[in-house]
Amino acid sequence: MKERIIFGYDPFVIPFTLGVIFIMLYLGTGTLRILLSLSRKEALNLLRSIFSVKIFKTIKDILFDVLLHVKIFKRNILLGYMHASIAFGWFMLIFIGHIEVILYTPQRNGVIYYPVFFRYFVMETSQTLRGAFFFFLMDLFLLIVLSGIALAIYKRFRSVRLGMKRTTRHKTGDKIALWSLWLIFPLRLVAESFTADISGGSFLTGTINTLMGRFVESTLYMDTLWWAYSCALALFLFALPFSRYMHIPTEILLIFLRNAGIKSTSSRNGFAESEIYSCSSCGICIDACPMSVVDEKSNYTSVYLLRKLRRRKLDSLFLAEQCLMCGKCVELCPVEIDSCRLKFLKKRENFPDQIFDYNYLSKKHPEFKSSINRQDREKVLYYAGCMTHLTPQIYKSLFNIMDKAQIDYSFMDRDGSICCGRPLILAGGERAAKELIRVNSELIIRANAGILLLSCPICYKVFKENYSLNGVEVMHHSQYINLLIKQGKIKLKKGDFSVVYHDPCDLGRGSGVYSEPRAVISSAAVLKESSNLPAESICCGGSLASRRFSQSERESVTLHSLEKLNINNPEKLITACPLCLRSFSKLNKRETLDIAQLVEEQMI
Amino acid sequence: MEGDVLVIGGGPAGMETASRISDFNRNVILIEKERELGGHILKWDRLFPDGVPASDVNNNLKESLGTTKVLLGNYLISIEKREDYHFIAQLNSGEIIKCSTVVFATGFKLFPAQKKQEYGYGLYERVITNADLETRFKKGDGLGKESPKRIGFVHCVGSRDEKICNKQCSKLCCITAIKQAIELKQLYPDTEIYCFYMDLRMYGRGYEDLYLEAQLKYGIRFIRGRVSEISQDQSGLVIVKAEDTLSSRPLKITLDWVILMAGIISERENDFLTQQLSLQLGEDGFINSVDPIQKTNQTNISGVFVTGSATGPKTLPEVINEARSTALSVNEYLNRVKNG
Numbered sequence: 054m055k056e057r058i059i060f061g062y063d064p065f066v067i068p069f070t071l072g073v074i075f076i077m078l079y080l081g082t083g084t085l086r087i088l089l090s091l092s093r094k095e096a097l098n099l100l101r102s103i104f105s106v107k108i109f110k111t112i113k114d115i116l117f118d119v120l121l122h123v124k125i126f127k128r129n130i131l132l133g134y135m136h137a138s139i140a141f142g143w144f145m146l147i148f149i150g151h152i153e154v155i156l157y158t159p160q161r162n163g164v165i166y167y168p169v170f171f172r173y174f175v176m177e178t179s180q181t182l183r184g185a186f187f188f189f190l191m192d193l194f195l196l197i198v199l200s201g202i203a204l205a206i207y208k209r210f211r212s213v214r215l216g217m218k219r220t221t222r223h224k225t226g227d228k229i230a231l232w233s234l235w236l237i238f239p240l241r242l243v244a245e246s247f248t249a250d251i252s253g254g255s256f257l258t259g260t261i262n263t264l265m266g267r268f269v270e271s272t273l274y275m276d277t278l279w280w281a282y283s284c285a286l287a288l289f290l291f292a293l294p295f296s297r298y299m300h301i302p303t304e305i306l307l308i309f310l311r312n313a314g315i316k317s318t319s320s321r322n323g324f325a326e327s328e329i330y331s332c333s334s335c336g337i338c339i340d341a342c343p344m345s346v347v348d349e350k351s352n353y354t355s356v357y358l359l360r361k362l363r364r365r366k367l368d369s370l371f372l373a374e375q376c377l378m379c380g381k382c383v384e385l386c387p388v389e390i391d392s393c394r395l396k397f398l399k400k401r402e403n404f405p406d407q408i409f410d411y412n413y414l415s416k417k418h419p420e421f422k423s424s425i426n427r428q429d430r431e432k433v434l435y436y437a438g439c440m441t442h443l444t445p446q447i448y449k450s451l452f453n454i455m456d457k458a459q460i461d462y463s464f465m466d467r468d469g470s471i472c473c474g475r476p477l478i479l480a481g482g483e484r485a486a487k488e489l490i491r492v493n494s495e496l497i498i499r500a501n502a503g504i505l506l507l508s509c510p511i512c513y514k515v516f517k518e519n520y521s522l523n524g525v526e527v528m529h530h531s532q533y534i535n536l537l538i539k540q541g542k543i544k545l546k547k548g549d550f551s552v553v554y555h556d557p558c559d560l561g562r563g564s565g566v567y568s569e570p571r572a573v574i575s576s577a578a579v580l581k582e583s584s585n586l587p588a589e590s591i592c593c594g595g596s597l598a599s600r601r602f603s604q605s606e607r608e609s610v611t612l613h614s615l616e617k618l619n620i621n622n623p624e625k626l627i628t629a630c631p632l633c634l635r636s637f638s639k640l641n642k643r644e645t646l647d648i649a650q651l652v653e654e655q656m657i
Numbered sequence: 658m659e660g661d662v663l664v665i666g667g668g669p670a671g672m673e674t675a676s677r678i679s680d681f682n683r684n685v686i687l688i689e690k691e692r693e694l695g696g697h698i699l700k701w702d703r704l705f706p707d708g709v710p711a712s713d714v715n716n717n718l719k720e721s722l723g724t725t726k727v728l729l730g731n732y733l734i735s736i737e738k739r740e741d742y743h744f745i746a747q748l749n750s751g752e753i754i755k756c757s758t759v760v761f762a763t764g765f766k767l768f769p770a771q772k773k774q775e776y777g778y779g780l781y782e783r784v785i786t787n788a789d790l791e792t793r794f795k796k797g798d799g800l801g802k803e804s805p806k807r808i809g810f811v812h813c814v815g816s817r818d819e820k821i822c823n824k825q826c827s828k829l830c831c832i833t834a835i836k837q838a839i840e841l842k843q844l845y846p847d848t849e850i851y852c853f854y855m856d857l858r859m860y861g862r863g864y865e866d867l868y869l870e871a872q873l874k875y876g877i878r879f880i881r882g883r884v885s886e887i888s889q890d891q892s893g894l895v896i897v898k899a900e901d902t903l904s905s906r907p908l909k910i911t912l913d914w915v916i917l918m919a920g921i922i923s924e925r926e927n928d929f930l931t932q933q934l935s936l937q938l939g940e941d942g943f944i945n946s947v948d949p950i951q952k953t954n955q956t957n958i959s960g961v962f963v964t965g966s967a968t969g970p971k972t973l974p975e976v977i978n979e980a981r982s983t984a985l986s987v988n989e990y991l992n993r994v995k996n997g
Contacts, residue, residue, distance in 0.1 A: 446774065468896075608822065
């Protein structure tokens, strides 16, 4: 391969080179800012994760998530192919471009623009082996990228075909970046094709060159086309920081930080910043969000919140307060952005901490019968919480089950409870909830029980995550019933009716309890599938997190969720959360039961 | 079977409409799904405001039915309007009825109080509904031989409550609660009685007097505030938690009995019939009149009439008057279609 241009320079490379310098400076500053904002401990963790075997996981994640987009493939093959072809194809073009430079024009090593415009600067014929090999590879990857671009253009107009009902609305920056991205590769194709008779080409560029040669004198347009290609690249690079495509470079940093176990501590800065910039605005969360059944509410989904946070808009708080915090968007996010945490942090930052009066707490000191002053592993302390107090049939059934199994239990909040603290935490009052947590912890530890039994997943999550209870095991009643069945303390007969199980958000996605309730139900009835995967169950509409949902909007969410649950026509709906039970039973035409009620009915 | 008019529902509205139409020498068929005529008042002991026995009213209504053909234990399984003005209806017994007009006197349903889960109806023995209390009065049981210490009435159970999808006011329960509270006080003079209400709608003649009498003469206490939850203590008594919004204080009280004033909701069981005739229903499930002021008993389908509480909660005198006016409208309609 010979250099065609003696100095290895032509003015058309200027726009591109400026673009690259700009974006490198931008990314460098951003990365530095984020790294500097890390606490000492986080920075140490980051270093540890880089200089240990963890680095292999990081590399694997980068390969799978950033280049191949495996997660999107799992959602929809076409959508996955679109992302993977553009990302991986483009990466390979750059990568092979560099290899070509290293191998054939080592004197140009380190010249930014050289690998990108390699074909302009060299002369070669495809008759030689190396020409045939590299040019074939380059043409192949260019074709792959072009097929991805074609799909992307198609998706803009018919997104449903790629498995998406709704996509995000674009801002000006997004539009410029998008159009230039669409232009880059067709321009590269034409530019390289027009040069192919000089610098060589393969099945794609070579063929086009031969075809074109019949109509136009290719060299006439050559310079113009390389200029256009360089300008399109420059336009894209300059628009990048102001567009959704920023996720392409920033996701790498995010993966490094995440694998070091770093979590966001503010809703905008530090780790959050790398999350916010890594949002690709793909819009998968819009379809995923249970709010989206109410049309205008789809404007409050995570993608729009992240956009508001990125632009430091004041109304991001309003959006955060809309969220039902069911966590489904986090589950489905291809970049794994924990947007629920950002919303929670946003609310926490704006929470008025001074207005609380805890005097009433000192009056709540229920006496327990237990006289032994040492912890009894078998003893159960039951805490109903506010929600289960509103659905007394749940604890009534549970008590009947425990009586049958001859369990020694006491009812911690028979005469009214101190709140578990989670509603306050969800509203942003994490500090305000500390006092409730302290008093509750004291009461629980003083009871000397081995197991703290809960019926409400909302309580379950907070007792698991925010309490330290001296080794008291925290269990949800679906887990405990499963334990009783395993120990043979209760026996069920399997009914011949069919049921479907709704995973409550805080129990399933929130706490990872999926298998125990299913095991219990399977031994009591015929369990049918709903139309969602367990981890993608839809909020019942009753969530305590949102402060901005009217009753009728909640009903739309409930009905949507019911429709998906009842798709296989089960006779009954089983859930394991008092709040879900309340939301569903008022609108479900079929019988709605808590798992404890089902077990009580089927107990022998 | 053939007839001029098919009246669906043998409660007060249906009976009165049937008897008044048969006064015009029309051929009326009245169907009732239960084995006995009377509808809700069958279960009721005495009626507000003066305490007239419900059975007297029912008997009077039954006696005036005249030539009406009454089919008990029958209900419609389908109905269809033909090209001409005739309707063809099929009963559960398999019988086919051909008629010229149809009157919906399908009434209402009492809100199933177990749906308001936090009140524990069906779980706690001492939480009963207004209808349960009437049944007890009718049997002469009251609330047992021994005088209870404290009784609470909870107003608006299933009424004016978006949370359980019923927004409408049931209209009758305020005065019913006061009537029942006075009756209990007459039975057990030493019992303390509390009424938990949002606001009291004493709109009828004599109602306000009864409300004042309940306070002054009987010492019934009215607490403004909704009950948030009811639980049971170990001895089986019920604990009511509420907020006294007039003194802005939360309140917790142990009661011997709680009576839930279950509200009036639409009889959703007939939705398939209204659908077959394409009748318009309101958001609340009650049938819509074609004009809410002057044509309250006509529907959007000519030849289909509606009377009584099938269009919303109504008191008995209102129902009886409306039934009579429906009879007139039906007669006019029949004259029109039969003569021209």
